[in-house]
Amino acid sequence: xxxxxxxxxxxxxxxxxxxxxxxxxxxxxxxxxxxxxxxxxxxxxxxxxxxxxxxxxxxxxxxxxxxxxxxxxxxxxxxxxxxxxxxxxxxxxxxxxxxxxxxxxxxxxxxxxxxxxxxxxxxxxxxxxxxxxxxxxxxxxxxxxxxxxxxxxxxxxxxxxxxxxxxxxxxxxxxxxxxxxxxxxxxxxxxxxxxxxxxxxxxxxxxxxxxxxxxxxxxxxxxxxxxxxxxxxxxxxxxxxxxxxxxxxxxxxxxxxxxxxxxxxxxxxxxxxxxxxxxxxxxxxxxxxxx
Numbered sequence: 001x002x003x004x005x006x007x008x009x010x011x012x013x014x015x016x017x018x019x020x021x022x023x024x025x026x027x028x029x030x031x032x033x034x035x036x037x038x039x040x041x042x043x044x045x046x047x048x049x050x051x052x053x054x055x056x057x058x059x060x061x062x063x064x065x066x067x068x069x070x071x072x073x074x075x076x077x078x079x080x081x082x083x084x085x086x087x088x089x090x091x092x093x094x095x096x097x098x099x100x101x102x103x104x105x106x107x108x109x110x111x112x113x114x115x116x117x118x119x120x121x122x123x124x125x126x127x128x129x130x131x132x133x134x135x136x137x138x139x140x141x142x143x144x145x146x147x148x149x150x151x152x153x154x155x156x157x158x159x160x161x162x163x164x165x166x167x168x169x170x171x172x173x174x175x176x177x178x179x180x181x182x183x184x185x186x187x188x189x190x191x192x193x194x195x196x197x198x199x200x201x202x203x204x205x206x207x208x209x210x211x212x213x214x215x216x217x218x219x220x221x222x223x224x225x226x227x228x229x230x231x232x233x234x235x236x237x238x239x240x241x242x243x244x245x246x247x248x249x250x251x252x253x254x255x256x257x258x259x260x261x262x263x264x265x266x267x268x269x270x271x272x273x274x275x276x277x278x279x280x281x282x283x284x285x286x287x288x289x290x291x
Contacts, residue, residue: 008062008094008266009048013041013080017069019098021124021134023162025196026068033072038080042087049091060265061091062117069122070095078107084114092117092262096160099123099138099146108153117260118156118186121146126179130167147183156186156260163242164193164235166228173238177245186259187270188246190239192223213288222284233289240278247271 016033
């Protein structure tokens, strides 16, 4: 049963990122970019497929390449994509990337040939001030261009967002949901700004007495600090209000009817998970945030 439930399959190809976004812990954990040989990556993929449960063919066939930034080394990434393009497989791949890949038409064409079905794109914020303070090195113009260009290349986009920086205001979550709907993204993954222990952000918030608790099990999707422009409980609800709009019944039905082949059941599963998550976390808001 565990083998059958493995949707998607997970493959790691590299780690590290050359960017220094101030909300991200990747650079502090992995200061150097490390890459696997492309032959090892392809063998790993083939092994994963071979060891799938025989009934797995009845489910969405997805392989998630888990690298935080697949294009941390662009030359290496192109070489891996060329190898993926040679695979005769029904599996589709998911990668994580930044908006600027949209400015390379040749790269987008290669991604399509390499069976890339969805790009999890690090958008983070729709507020230009927030993007600048994040040291994201992407602009809102870049983000909007990428949302159109990547979709036009036949590849879907799942938006990655960070809520709760010092410029985040009440209602910004609904604006993100409207952006997701307007550009017809496949969905969104929203994380609250998280001061991971050992990071500069943690030390800063600790000095400002804004850390609510150090119960590390909640440092994975829960608000654990005091925001500046709204309460912690309000910030947590901004996340759920955004999810309710992004994964509304109508949008889920449309995705099941017209969404990318191979990803429909996974999209339905994510929608169900997000709605269940909202009810499960009411106790967290009550016990950890309202107090």
